[in-house]
Amino acid sequence: MINVNLDRRSYQIIVKDGALDSLVEHLENNGEKWILISQDSIMRYHGNKLYDHLLNQGFNISKISIQDGETSKSLEVYTEIISKMLKDNFDRSSIILSLGGGVVGDIAGFISATYLRGIKYYQIPTTLLAMVDSSIGGKTGLNFSNTKNIIGSIYQPAGVIVDPQLLRTLPKEEVISGLGEIIKYGAIRDRDFLLKLSEWFDNLDGFPFMEAIKHCCRIKASIVSKDEREGDLRRILNFGHTVGHALESYIGYDLIKHGEAVSYGMKCSSWISKEMGLLEYNDYTIINDIISKLPLPKIKDLNIEKIIEYIASDKKYDKGVLNFVLLKGLGNAIISKDVSRELIYESIKVLE
Secondary structure (H helix, E strand, O other): OEEEOOHHHOEEEEEOOOOOOOHHHHOOOOOOEEEEEEEHHHHHHHHHHHHHHHHHOOOEEEEEEEOOOHHHOOHHHHHHHHHHHHHOOOOOOOEEEEEEOHHHHHHHHHHHHHHHHOOEEEEEEOOHHHHHHHOOOOEEEEEEOOEEEEEEEEOOOOEEEEOHHHHHHOOHHHHHHHHHHHHHHHHHHOHHHHHHHHHHHHHHHHOOHHHHHHHHHHHHHHHHHHOOOOOOHHHHHHOOHHHHHHHHHHHOOOOOOHHHHHHHHHHHHHHHHHHOOOOOHHHHHHHHHHHHOOOOOOOOOOOHHHHHHHHHOOOOEEOOEEOEEEEOOOOOEEEEOOOOHHHHHHHHHOOO
16 A cells, blocks of 8 residues: 555555455445446446446445546536536535546546535546556646646545556557656656666566556655645656647647657657756657657647647746746756747657
8 A cells, every 4th residue: 555645635545456346345335425437438348347346235326427538528527427416416425436547537536626615536547647647646627728627626535546457458559648657757756767667668568567556656645745736846747748738739639648748748848958958968868768669649740839829828837937847867857947938849849
């Protein structure tokens, strides 16, 4: 077990093969009303079986399935789910089970944060990216007006239950997306782990998912425990995300995965770090080569001006200044307020 230490909001991350089959061991059941929120494909693979199992164990549970894809992180879907919960008389003692990747986790978490001013929820991530990143730390959000996560809150779950066996049914592109986020943890916090990834990526079929997931969870738990609300340290978790989010908005959420976009964003941030004299050329080559080992989708003919427009609406701006995550050596991320528009523009050229 990995602890996220936040006083009264503390919780545990459980990483265990077969955790979904033994889920009842990690949940309380004192007559509360439960609701399982998932997406259509996940419901077919895992959700219906989990729902039936909990029902047979005496849980007073209902379920909601939303459409696959990033477009479900909308005010419309949020309103539909809230309406159903009101109709079914869910109260403050009710508990949400979020079964899915980042999309489900974000919208289920935001519903938990706002329904009756806050109810309990558990994160059960089903994608690699969610297992190592989005399910931990309480960030919830909706997309609005082509801007990712512009509506949201920080609201901690009661627990995070990770079952790496769920990766067996995960499409290859979702695995690659998660590996992009795993690179991030080595880049910002652990050079030795990053170098291990370079070796592991030479044989993706033998990738040690359990070891990597636990390591990333420990890093994120440590960061969140020290800076829950992203006042300073937690911002380093946005490495690669400024350009990454802009690429998602520009290319389309359903055409490029989050971790793929972040991988390209990390290339840009690493290039800027090199140009600003923070990252030695050899280290820049190392991280660039590691990212290049991933079979990322090809991108070309980018309208860089349009991408810059998306960056201009990024929520990481503070009093008109963009907080940009750079590397001062591998494994050492810093926050810079001095990254110019011109440097960002030139860094995006590197991707084509």
